[in-house]
Amino acid sequence: MCPRRSSQSRGTRGGRVTVALGVVLVALNLRPAVTAVSPLLADVRADLGMSATAAGLLGTVPTVAFAAFGAAAPALARRWGLERTAWAAMLLTTAGLLLRAVAPGTVSFLARSLLALGGMGVGNVVLPPLVKRYFPDRVGAVTGLYAMLLAAGTALPPLLAVPVADLAGWRASVATWSLLSLAAAVPWLVTAHRARRDTAGLPAAPHVPAGALLRSPVAWGLAGLLGMTSLNTYAMFAWLPTLLLDAGLTAAEGGTMLALFAAVGMPMSLLVPWLTFRMRNPFWLVLTFLLAYAVGYLGLLLRPADLTWLWVVAAGAGPGAFPMALAMVNLRSRTTQGSAALSGFAQGVGYTVAGAGPFVVGWLRDATGGWGAAFGFLAATLVVQVLAGWVISRPRAVEDDLPAPAVVVPATTLDR
Template structure:
């Protein structure tokens, strides 16, 4: 089935737009605020090498678990209800984490925070698909850009805010950004409820929409993403990309500090790496949809990744900012992965399933990368094998890119559940 998209006015979707954008701004702040503060956390909470490694593994591993669980939650409760519950979970976890007095409660509450944001990761693309099917590229460019802004701001401000107050305020402050997410979605829920009341007469007349007013998709057949080459390709692509990114977020500051940079400069390098996602976040969603073969853009970003890895390995203290620039621009692959969720799905339901599966599998692989990076360094006594591992991640990412390059959709290839009457549901959900 071919999509038929009609241009819609922005009126009536402003609440959803604000909700998507503020959610994107808040999704990574709780992750990236911690690494620059690890020096203080070591002394006060008792972090050591093993618990730091566990902390680094938490975001991608929890993202993976809730990436796989979220499509079922969305199917049962609807996008908006699941999103609100996730935000409440994340805010509560952040506030309680800021008050922790020991390392294990801090880690446990960090897992709660990541659970909320893991759900948020998955629902963003289908929210764009649902509310803005006619403006997927523009809205995706906006939210991926704000994702990069949030990722860059929190490590840059972490040390200065902690210096003026303490690390608890520096970490807990970002929960306020997440709390703001509830306001536009409450406004949108009120508008949706009003629209449902207006359309109640149409339901009585015999109309049967495929999605409920609360965002549920009960009439849509269940897709089995593990049967889809598109889903596996995007999962592999995201795994290779995220493995590299999480290694940088975990190891870039300590790696640079070990080569002569002070802690503040190393933290600034991480913030600079993150903020370089801004230009590519704006470019990718407006450029790649026009390409017949997105893999050519992916190859350009992969070359940036490779140059950055090689430069930081060979000359970490000379040309540091140049190498971080190349690696930062390589983050165009992440923006590409988020965009491809909607470019390789036909429906909101397909987008949710593809988003959950690709992020679940992808983050599971990425979760062990920072641990391996450090473990290999300790086992060999040098960084050579660790950086070689980044090269392997790059190859994995490119293998996934080959799989998602052809223009095909998850609804076309995923096997769906058998309907109650015994007939198999169609390949593409309407």
């Protein structure tokens, strides 16, 4: 047995409990900075003098941060190691959440939100390779667990934001989530120390150059799948309540339906990765998500005030493609290095594209006075999603697309 394999095995077994706690806490921290502010936006705008334009810009900051920081994450992980990068990501998130809670004005609030979201963007990217490294025998189950917790971390903050703000003000409500991100940094500090000790003196593992993925069908397929489902999800988060208001429902009913849309993602997040790892051809899942979108979107377009819950549940099942994409990061890579590079590329490209969704849907709605053109645009993105799903469903690893000098050795012999 080579020294590296033995060292890896000891470190992995000894730290799995700590790592599992770290994965759970990071997953819970990947969305609160996005969803904890929306219910408090009126108070934030009144206190900071934030314009409607700036408030709209706040909605684009998450995808910008996820794209930019996500694209940089593989280079950071190569320089610092995955464990220290996860630790730094949670510290950055903590600092951003605390600083924006005391922001004196609009510009500082947006800039400090970018810091918090940037930490989350790095966390998005490093979780899949960390799961591959420490849980190679449970990748599907652990991916499903953290995808479900990510969904819970999306749904929980809006429920708690207003009650906390009523007790202590919006600034305290926003700052509260820094306690969770600070807690998430602790297990990664311990794990980073252990990993550094276990790999001291070992040669550095080869990496996958980011430019090498530009010609990879696997990388582009995953980016398309993740990007299109994220685009549709953010478009629904932004415009579903307005659509239902236009149909004659109340604001409270619109909020309830948005919560239902988000809640559907929790069981999907647990089930879909498990299915993805067990199906010979996961493309059938992509077609299932397309059918769910089609039923939901047609119902919302043609009869939004009738059986609204049914259309919302169907549309909420469509984003099951997102946990599928998370599972595919590890299913379509052989090594930790390949997983990190694929995760960074797919999320960097995917979130860049996803940021256009809410803007284009809103522009088409205002330009046409209705929702037909907006749903036509979303339907076109789903065609792209299906094509990307077909590419990524083929049994091929990203390492197979790399030129010879960029190919990394198998994870069983070189994983750190």
